[in-house]
Amino acid sequence: MKSPYNSFYGIRNAESEIDLRDELDRTLNGAIDEIRKGHQGLIRTMRKDSDGNFVRCPCRSKVTDEPDKDYYCRFCMGHGYLWDETKIVYYKNEDSFLVEKGVLFYLQYDKEISSEDYIVEIELDNEGEPIMPVT
Numbered sequence: 001m002k003s004p005y006n007s008f009y010g011i012r013n014a015e016s017e018i019d020l021r022d023e024l025d026r027t028l029n030g031a032i033d034e035i036r037k038g039h040q041g042l043i044r045t046m047r048k049d050s051d052g053n054f055v056r057c058p059c060r061s062k063v064t065d066e067p068d069k070d071y072y073c074r075f076c077m078g079h080g081y082l083w084d085e086t087k088i089v090y091y092k093n094e095d096s097f098l099v100e101k102g103v104l105f106y107l108q109y110d111k112e113i114s115s116e117d118y119i120v121e122i123e124l125d126n127e128g129e130p131i132m133p134v135t
């Protein structure tokens with residue numbers, strides 16, 4: 001006979017399965033019986049033109065094709081290409097057995113990201129406000 005008690009999640013219906021989206025949401029945002037473990041961040045999605053090429057920032061040099069390193073470009077912030085940002089809540093695992101090198105980020109299922117995009121981590125002060133500038 002199955003026990004309805006699960007030591008991790010308290011009493012549950014033994015016949016129901018765990019909803020992984022709900023569990024990740026509880027992990028990221030917390031619940032009445034769970035501490036919030038998510039951090040605020042941004043997904044920096046690189047803009048592409050109709051041909052699928054990255055949209056170049058006007059700060060790129062016509063001679064070297066490099067973004068301007070002497071002047072901090074407020075549009076591309078040194079990427080050399082234009083991008084859009086979306087606010088996210090993420091959980092970062094730096095000690096995962098799933099990846100040999102690097103870091104594993106857990107995002108909510110409705111956030112799309114590709115290998116060309118960037119995750120920007122936002123450092124918060126003791127009041128929970130972002131430390132500026134966001135780097």
Ligand SMILES: [Zn+2]
Nearest residue numbers: 057059073076
């Ligand atoms: Zn630029």
